[in-house]
Amino acid sequence: MRNEDILRLLGREWELFVQDVERYEKILSDEIKNSSFLVIGGAGSIGSATVKEFFARNPRVLHVIDIDENGLAELVRDIRSSLGYIDGDFQTFCIDFGSDIFERFLEDKGPYDYILNFCALKHVRSEKDPYTLMRMIDVNILNNVKLLERLTQRPPKKYFAVSTDKATNPVNMMGASKRIMEFFLFKYSTHINVSTARFANVAFSKGSLLDSFRYRIEKRQPLVAPNDVLRYFITPKESGMLCMMSAILGENMELFFPKLGEEYMRRFDELAVKYLEYLGYTPHICSSEQEARELAHVLPEQKKWPCYFFKSDTTGEKEYEEFYTPDEELNLDKFKDIGIVKSSANYNEEALDEFLHQIKRLKAKSWTKEEIVTLFKKLVPNFEHKETGKNLDQKM
Amino acid sequence: MQDNLLLEFLGRSTELFQEDYAKIEDAINEIISNSSFLVLGGSGTIGSEVVKILFQKNPKKLHIVSLDENGTAELVRDIRSSLGYITGDFRTFVFDVYSDIFEAFLRSEGPYDYVLNFSAVKHIRSEKDPYSLMRMVDVNVLSTLYTLKLCEKYSTHYFSVSSTKAVSLSSLMGATKRLMEYYMIEYANKIHTCAVRFPNIAFSNGSLLGSYTHRLEEQLPIVAPVNQRYFMTPSEAAKMCLLTIFTASSGEIYFPKLKDEDTTSFSQIAERFLKYHGYTPYVCESEEQARKLSKILPKEGKWACYFFKSDTTGEDEKDLFFYEDEDIDTDRFKDIGIVKYTPLDEKTKDNLLRFVEEIERLKKLTWTKQEIIELFKRTILKLNHKDTGIYLEQKM
Numbered sequence: 001m002r003n004e005d006i007l008r009l010l011g012r013e014w015e016l017f018v019q020d021v022e023r024y025e026k027i028l029s030d031e032i033k034n035s036s037f038l039v040i041g042g043a044g045s046i047g048s049a050t051v052k053e054f055f056a057r058n059p060r061v062l063h064v065i066d067i068d069e070n071g072l073a074e075l076v077r078d079i080r081s082s083l084g085y086i087d088g089d090f091q092t093f094c095i096d097f098g099s100d101i102f103e104r105f106l107e108d109k110g111p112y113d114y115i116l117n118f119c120a121l122k123h124v125r126s127e128k129d130p131y132t133l134m135r136m137i138d139v140n141i142l143n144n145v146k147l148l149e150r151l152t153q154r155p156p157k158k159y160f161a162v163s164t165d166k167a168t169n170p171v172n173m174m175g176a177s178k179r180i181m182e183f184f185l186f187k188y189s190t191h192i193n194v195s196t197a198r199f200a201n202v203a204f205s206k207g208s209l210l211d212s213f214r215y216r217i218e219k220r221q222p223l224v225a226p227n228d229v230l231r232y233f234i235t236p237k238e239s240g241m242l243c244m245m246s247a248i249l250g251e252n253m254e255l256f257f258p259k260l261g262e263e264y265m266r267r268f269d270e271l272a273v274k275y276l277e278y279l280g281y282t283p284h285i286c287s288s289e290q291e292a293r294e295l296a297h298v299l300p301e302q303k304k305w306p307c308y309f310f311k312s313d314t315t316g317e318k319e320y321e322e323f324y325t326p327d328e329e330l331n332l333d334k335f336k337d338i339g340i341v342k343s344s345a346n347y348n349e350e351a352l353d354e355f356l357h358q359i360k361r362l363k364a365k366s367w368t369k370e371e372i373v374t375l376f377k378k379l380v381p382n383f384e385h386k387e388t389g390k391n392l393d394q395k396m
Numbered sequence: 397m398q399d400n401l402l403l404e405f406l407g408r409s410t411e412l413f414q415e416d417y418a419k420i421e422d423a424i425n426e427i428i429s430n431s432s433f434l435v436l437g438g439s440g441t442i443g444s445e446v447v448k449i450l451f452q453k454n455p456k457k458l459h460i461v462s463l464d465e466n467g468t469a470e471l472v473r474d475i476r477s478s479l480g481y482i483t484g485d486f487r488t489f490v491f492d493v494y495s496d497i498f499e500a501f502l503r504s505e506g507p508y509d510y511v512l513n514f515s516a517v518k519h520i521r522s523e524k525d526p527y528s529l530m531r532m533v534d535v536n537v538l539s540t541l542y543t544l545k546l547c548e549k550y551s552t553h554y555f556s557v558s559s560t561k562a563v564s565l566s567s568l569m570g571a572t573k574r575l576m577e578y579y580m581i582e583y584a585n586k587i588h589t590c591a592v593r594f595p596n597i598a599f600s601n602g603s604l605l606g607s608y609t610h611r612l613e614e615q616l617p618i619v620a621p622v623n624q625r626y627f628m629t630p631s632e633a634a635k636m637c638l639l640t641i642f643t644a645s646s647g648e649i650y651f652p653k654l655k656d657e658d659t660t661s662f663s664q665i666a667e668r669f670l671k672y673h674g675y676t677p678y679v680c681e682s683e684e685q686a687r688k689l690s691k692i693l694p695k696e697g698k699w700a701c702y703f704f705k706s707d708t709t710g711e712d713e714k715d716l717f718f719y720e721d722e723d724i725d726t727d728r729f730k731d732i733g734i735v736k737y738t739p740l741d742e743k744t745k746d747n748l749l750r751f752v753e754e755i756e757r758l759k760k761l762t763w764t765k766q767e768i769i770e771l772f773k774r775t776i777l778k779l780n781h782k783d784t785g786i787y788l789e790q791k792m
Contacts, residue, residue, distance in 0.1 A: 132490045
């Protein structure tokens with residue numbers, strides 16, 4: 001979907017971060033033009049939006065890796081047909097950054113001035129079973145640790161990794177895994193400059209509920225959405241600007257977040273209705289999943305679309321979003337639309353080592369979800385995992 | 397996209413395999429409802445089509461494993477919004493099959509009656525550099541071998557997807573698929589194994605045609621090679637998979653019987669696609685011109701296109717479905733030909749053993765693309781790979 005259409009659906013006439021980027025454009029352009037970048041997980045929505053910001057400023061080297069082969073192909077097609085070509089060395093590689101192949105790659109192609117990591121298992125639904133949960137730990141935590149450890153030998157100017165608002169007082173394993181990742185980032189900040197960003201929902205990002213509406217329409221299926229969940233939304237393009245700002249301008253241990261007021265909050269059902277109107281359909285609200293499925297065969301011809309809106313009750317849903325906790329030190333003056341958390345290194349190094357040790361021990365035999373939850377609770381003391389026993393996979 | 401629309405874009409009036417499928421449908425319904433399935437790479441285009449058919453027939457157990465978290469979420473949403481729920485055990489998992497997690501998973505969730513493997517690194521563009529190429533070997537060959545070994549203990553049937561490129565062997569992707577076929581044949585006397593060889597699947601995830609929808613949304617030019625190709629629809633591909641899985645004898649490879657008049661070109665499909673969406677194709681002389689005109693032309697009901705003759709490395713002159721020395725049966729089905737089982741000779745078996753040893757050795761040290769090509773050549777005698785020095789990444 002085009003950027004202007006997304007903004008319109010979000011009911012906004014302005015774009016965040018534009019003034020901040022403009023103010024610092026000279027520094028950004030000069031730095032990017034003269035630097036080499038490795039973007040890990042660069043085929044996703046936020047990663048590719050950031051890649052496009054860099055590409056447009058003609059970097060010396062821009063290498064993108066991702067395991068999503070289709071996503072990489074799409075990124076290249078998108079860049080070639082919109083931005084074209086640059087003098088710098090732009091290449092994509094389809095490799096897993098947790099693998100031996102990546103180690104070889106880094107040895108051959110590195111060092112890089114900037115390394116940005118966008119890889120994540122981000123769906124709360126992925127934490128339902130012990131195997132997917134273990135992969136979440138691999139991707140969100142262990143791969144970062146492995147790479148940071150290697151980089152201590154020859155540190156880049158900056159290591160940037162994406163966090164999430166779900167890491168602030170986490171209520172699900174995904175958020176907690178990102179909180180633990182933040183701890184490790186800060187641990188390595190004694191050797192490597194690190195920065196990160198906490199996000200709001202990125203509207204229509206790949207794999208998100210809003211993005212899935214497109215497939216529902218294509219497949220003539222009903223739109224479903226919770227009617228009691230309020231979220232902050234930013235656009236993919238804005239997410240790319242925020243990451244670029246944090247990666248280039250963020251100081252060691254700084255965490256960037258969007259300064260958002262209530263005017264940025266939307267409900268999913270409200271966006272579903274707007275989306276349908278944007279496509280020329282009138283929403284028809286159904287009272288059950290079953291009714292919605294049945295009407296999907298008939299309503300579209302009458303330019304109506306069946307919707308099912310429900311009260312959210314699945315495990316791991318937060319009631320509200322927050323970007324920082326009361327005990328974190330803030331700087332809200334440097335930028336217009338970006339707030340900064342000056343992180344205090346409140347991690348316990350011994351506990352972090354113990355965590356790595358225990359995960360390794362579990363992986364060597366077998367493990368349960370409960371064992372992992374227990375390990376998480378030790379590291380994230382205020383972590384309250386709400387298990388409602390309901391999971392998104394059991395829903396439409 | 398709907399099946400009849402896809403066929404229209406392909407310039408065909410009838411769907412393949414209808415007659416063949418009708419003959420076996422009752423029998424397979426019965427088998428499916430009494431069986432357990434593990435589908436690897438089940439969130440891709442062909443995999444998810446097969447999953448949806450299996451789901452409708454209420455199997456005892458249907459587990460999906462994929463690396464693609466977003467794709468898996470979309471598969472669940474798709475199924476819940478169209479088909480609803482079944483009494484059988486339907487679950488999805490996100491992790492890498494080529495990892496320790498897989499074995500731990502099989503220990504507690506297995507055994508299965510059928511393991512269906514749809515995972516692949518399939519883009520020719522992924523073979524341009526030694527790192528992505530090594531990942532292609534990991535996913536297409538080593539992971540297959542690892543799965544086959546585990547199947548001896550945890551499954552009775554194994555099915556996998558090959559490609560016409562395994563016959564033409566003009567790409568390294570094709571070479572990895574040929575190696576995969578060899579391992580499938582080698583295991584044919586240990587468990588029940590079979591495979592299919594597919595041509596292009598029209599509008600599949602990550603394909604050039606699949607990207608046209610994005611181009612249209614973003615008002616970007618449509619590019620296409622003019623070379624003639626065979627195409628099948630995702631729904632045809634799924635039917636053919638089922639025909640293979642439930643009728644093949646161990647060690648057999650199925651392929652579609654397509655005739656010269658069934659071919660069409662990407663550029664012809666692009667033209668039909670644009671006309672359907674209400675635009676007249678405007679053929680540009682260069683990529684540059686197409687990019688420039690792409691924002692202006694839509695207002696006049698025209699769309700900027702750039703058509704070219706493919707000159708990138710690894711593109712076939714013509715799709716081939718079988719080797720001349722293969723034992724072929726074309727009588728069993730109307731639209732399907734079969735490569736009958738011939739046990740591997742001792743020399744090939746030796747070569748395969750050596751291949752794995754050599755790859756493991758290279759991975760421990762360092763490797764070049766040339767070394768991997770040499771290794772392919774020693775294992776598969778007829779590699780036709782031509783490096784034209786031009787890769788898709790350098791193109792729009």
